Amino acid sequence: MSRNRRSPDKNNNKKRKNRRSFYQRHKKFLTQIEGLFLSNTVLERGLVVATVIIRGNSLKNAVGLGLAFALLSFFTVCVTYVVPTTIPNNFRAIINTLVSAGLFIPVAMITNLIITDISVSAGIFLPLLITNSLIVGLSSSRFHKKRFVPMMVDLINHVLGFAVVICFVGFLRELVGRGSVWGAVIPNFPTIPAVLLPFSGFIIVGLFAAVLKKIRFRLAGEGEENPENPENLKNPEN
Amino acid sequence: MADFMDFLTKYIFLVAAVALHVIIIENTIFTCALGTSTALFIIRKKRGVLVFGAILTFMTLFSSFIVIIINALFPYLSDYNIYSPFIFVFIISVAYLLVLLGLRFVPQKIKSRIIPMVHMSAFNCAVLGALLIGATRDMNPVEFIGLGLGMGIGFTLATFLISVSHDYLYSENIPKAFRGYPVTLVYIGILSLAFYGFIASELQF
Numbered sequence: 001m002s003r004n005r006r007s008p009d010k011n012n013n014k015k016r017k018n019r020r021s022f023y024q025r026h027k028k029f030l031t032q033i034e035g036l037f038l039s040n041t042v043l044e045r046g047l048v049v050a051t052v053i054i055r056g057n058s059l060k061n062a063v064g065l066g067l068a069f070a071l072l073s074f075f076t077v078c079v080t081y082v083v084p085t086t087i088p089n090n091f092r093a094i095i096n097t098l099v100s101a102g103l104f105i106p107v108a109m110i111t112n113l114i115i116t117d118i119s120v121s122a123g124i125f126l127p128l129l130i131t132n133s134l135i136v137g138l139s140s141s142r143f144h145k146k147r148f149v150p151m152m153v154d155l156i157n158h159v160l161g162f163a164v165v166i167c168f169v170g171f172l173r174e175l176v177g178r179g180s181v182w183g184a185v186i187p188n189f190p191t192i193p194a195v196l197l198p199f200s201g202f203i204i205v206g207l208f209a210a211v212l213k214k215i216r217f218r219l220a221g222e223g224e225e226n227p228e229n230p231e232n233l234k235n236p237e238n
Numbered sequence: 239m240a241d242f243m244d245f246l247t248k249y250i251f252l253v254a255a256v257a258l259h260v261i262i263i264e265n266t267i268f269t270c271a272l273g274t275s276t277a278l279f280i281i282r283k284k285r286g287v288l289v290f291g292a293i294l295t296f297m298t299l300f301s302s303f304i305v306i307i308i309n310a311l312f313p314y315l316s317d318y319n320i321y322s323p324f325i326f327v328f329i330i331s332v333a334y335l336l337v338l339l340g341l342r343f344v345p346q347k348i349k350s351r352i353i354p355m356v357h358m359s360a361f362n363c364a365v366l367g368a369l370l371i372g373a374t375r376d377m378n379p380v381e382f383i384g385l386g387l388g389m390g391i392g393f394t395l396a397t398f399l400i401s402v403s404h405d406y407l408y409s410e411n412i413p414k415a416f417r418g419y420p421v422t423l424v425y426i427g428i429l430s431l432a433f434y435g436f437i438a439s440e441l442q443f
Contacts, residue, residue: 046278046419050271050363090338090357094331097361101327108320119320124370127323128363133275136361198271199434202427210420217414 023219030219035157038216042165043209047133052166053201055125059182062170064118066163068111069129075107076100077139077155081148092140100130134158169204253384260388263437266364267396268430272389273364277397278422280358286351287401288394293337293352294359295390298368300333301326302386305369306379326369334360364393399429 023030030038041047048069055061080096087095104127111118111126119126138158143151174180177196179189194200266272273294280290308329337356341349359365368389372382400422406412407421416424 044419047275049274049278049423053271053274090334093357093361094334097327098324098331101324104323105320124367124374127370128272128367130323130327131361131363131366136358197434198269199427199430201271202423202430206416206420206423206427209423210415213420214415 032153033157035154035159036161036164038212038219040165040212041134041158041161042205043161043212044216047138048129048162049205051125051129051132052162052169052205054198055122056166056169056173056201057177057196058121058174059167059171060115061118061121062166064111064115065122065125065129066166067114068107068118068122068126069132069162069166070159071107071110072100072103072129073132073134073159074155075103076135077143078152079103080139081144081151083144085144089140093136096135096139097131100135104130134162165205165208169201169208173200173204249380252380253387256381256384257388257391260385261392261395262433264388264392265396265433266367266389266393267400267426268433270367272367273362273393274426276358276362276364277393277400278419280355280397281401281404286355287397289351290355290359291390291394291397293355294362294364294393295387297330297333297337297360298365298386298390299383300337301330301365301369302372302382304329304333305372306382309379322373323366323370326366326373329369330360330365364389396429400426 035041039045042049042052051065051069055065076096076099080092080099083092083095108119108126143155146154171181173195174182175186175189176192177200178193179186179191195204260266264270267274267277280287305326308325334356337360341352341356344352368386371389372385377385403425404422407425408418410417412418412421
């Protein structure tokens with residue numbers, strides 16, 4: 001046996017060390033964008049799942065809902081930031097939701113101007129963004145506990161995390177389900193219409209969540225940091 | 239008296255029929271995915287699924303009753319428009335406050351168990367979704383009550399079915415990348431496919 005040939009164990013150790021090094025080197029940056037990537041709003045935290053599963057079946061719907069979610073959540077959390085923390089959580093929940101419902105009116109008008117007929121195609125899932133878990137849960141338990149600028153950065157990441165996922169899922173489901181992209185049919189493209197149904201939405205989002213979890217394990221180095229917590233799905237209120 | 243009993247029987251059957259349709263054919267979680275995040279949170283926190291379901295059913299029913307009363311006083315509210323969600327959220331907030339007030343008369347032991355769940359049971363997609371669906375379909379008061387009842391019971395049934403397999407889905411039998419949330423979504427998808435069979439429609443491949 002050649003002395004220059006490394007044993008498989010030494011190769012694995014070197015790869016593991018490099019993986020850990022990447023995560024450790026970029027940990028601060030990865031933590032700043034965790035809402036977009038490693039702690040993605042939909043794929044890791046499990047928030048606002050209904051909209052992605054039911055209405056994330058076309059790119060147009062996805063872009064419209066992503067835009068509405070971004071505007072509504074961003075402005076609601078920013079406006080309710082001024083609500084004093086001395087008010088009990090029970091009443092803060094009411095205030096957050098009422099502010100969100102009030103802001104929904106201009107947001108729906110703006111979204112309809114940009115994406116025509118989104119209120120028809122999205123149906124009740126557009127107004128259902130009012131009670132999304134980001135506003136009802138995370139705003140009091142996470143965002144409002146931070147200073148304003150870090151809060152905005154964190155909020156933008158969470159909002160983008162949802163938008164990216166719903167757009168990707170919508171694009172994929174429309175392509176495979178209808179053989180079209182934004183309504184433009186691709187000739188002779190094989191389709192599986194079942195992909196447009198809710199059960200496919202659950203399975204597709206579940207598969208993407210598994211992919212993200214695998215990426216997290218790889219970046220952390222398996223066994224190094226332990227995302228192997230059964231409570232890995234973050235508390236919507238954290 | 240006989241006429242009254244006929245009247246009551248007819249409307250009780252109508253409520254039951256609408257509720258059964260919503261529980262099986264248009265299940266809150268398996269068909270509409272409403273309240274999925276809430277259900278997953280309740281299951282992970284191992285809070286009483288049935289107690290939470292009962293509170294949520296009460297919130298949807300109570301909110302439906304308030305909507306029916308307001309529609310009787312202000313008929314234009316029955317039209318679904320861009321302002322309806324704000325009105326419905328206001329109604330849910332009133333129902334939430336009334337429930338909190340009502341809890342004052344409940345023994346402390348039960349109150350301490352229920353209070354953490356009331357907030358989540360009020361402000362979630364299932365309750366608001368029930369009101370929005372009723373408004374978009376222009377339902378009459380009896381159908382509205384059946385819808386509210388069916389949405390609540392459907393949510394409870396779906397959450398219970400998911401919670402039954404919780405321990406297995408988080409066990410070491412499941413590959414690491416799928417363990418927990420990812421495989422739970424796949425599991426809900428398979429249950430959703432089973433419920434789709436009740437619609438008696440053929441899947442197109």
